[in-house]
Amino acid sequence: MDMPAVLAQSVVIPALPALLDAHPELQLELSSSDRYVDLVQEGIDCVVRLGPILDETLIARPLGICA
Numbered sequence: 001m002d003m004p005a006v007l008a009q010s011v012v013i014p015a016l017p018a019l020l021d022a023h024p025e026l027q028l029e030l031s032s033s034d035r036y037v038d039l040v041q042e043g044i045d046c047v048v049r050l051g052p053i054l055d056e057t058l059i060a061r062p063l064g065i066c067a
Helices: 005-022
Strands: none
Touching: none
16 A cells, blocks of 8 residues: 555654554555555555545545544
8 A cells, every 4th residue: 555655754654553463464564655656566455645636537535534
């Protein structure tokens, strides 16, 4: 899973201990990058991005609204 550095630092990394305690068999590989990621070439299953969708060919689902 790839996500912007600001999201990783402010939301995901602080929540990891509780998530991994609740799901000890869970294995995650996380990366944080603000660059365009080629999911197929880089073997990434999921990305989380902030802001408007710039590529309308992507399959995307909104997770929330930034205030």
